[in-house]
Each structure stands twice: as C-alpha cells, then as structure tokens.
Amino acid sequence: MTYVVTENCIACKYTDCVEVCPVDCFYEGENMLVIHPDECIDCGVCEPECPADAIRPDTEPDMEKWVEFNRKYSEAWPVIITKKDPLPDAEAMDGKPGKMDLLSEAPGEGG
Numbered sequence: 213m214t215y216v217v218t219e220n221c222i223a224c225k226y227t228d229c230v231e232v233c234p235v236d237c238f239y240e241g242e243n244m245l246v247i248h249p250d251e252c253i254d255c256g257v258c259e260p261e262c263p264a265d266a267i268r269p270d271t272e273p274d275m276e277k278w279v280e281f282n283r284k285y286s287e288a289w290p291v292i293i294t295k296k297d298p299l300p301d302a303e304a305m306d307g308k309p310g311k312m313d314l315l316s317e318a319p320g321e322g323g
Contacts (some may be wrong), residue, residue, distance in 0.1 A: 214249040214270050215259060216278040221245055221266035223305040223314050226298045229258035229267060233293075240292035240320030241285055243299060248286035249279050264306045290322025 221244040229245070230238045237251035259267045270279050305311070
C-alpha cells in the first residue's frame, strides 16, 4: 500500500503533510504536491494533516491512475520537506470538481 495525492490538491497545495512525513517522499509542482509511491512507507500520518482531504490510500477504488500520476510527477519535481503557505485561492478552490484542467506540470521550488 501507498498513499497518493489526488485532484483536490490542485490549486490548493496545502503543505501541512510534508512536515509530518518521516521519509520526505513529497514532491512539489507549481500548484500541487505528489507522493513518490516507491518511497512512501505507508505510515498514514500525512492523510489526516491534509485540510483538502486530497491524500488517499491506494487501496481505495480507482486509485491506480493516481499512483501512476504521483509516480510520474515525483520523478520530475523537486522534493519538499518544509511547510509553506498554501496557494492564494486555496480556500475557494478546495473541493471544486474538475481541477485537472488547472494542473501545471511545471516544477515547484522544493525545499
């Protein structure tokens, strides 16, 4: 099992999860985070820390696409281990459907 970041992180990018991760397996894009599925140790401490409820276990239905999504971008984006401010419109964007169109493939700053 692994945990993955899902669509609701897009345009929110809360980083509460990165500070509690014991293995630093979060990676930062311009407007979302992902978890490297091969580095995640399945501890689950990140899941309750996410204000947007965007972190899910891969054992839930239809998570295969999110495992591959997280793998792809974790190999392209820099690691993030320090909490940062969420994106300016995070509260307004939290829970909005159809956010895949807003995904930026650009890397974040990491750190």
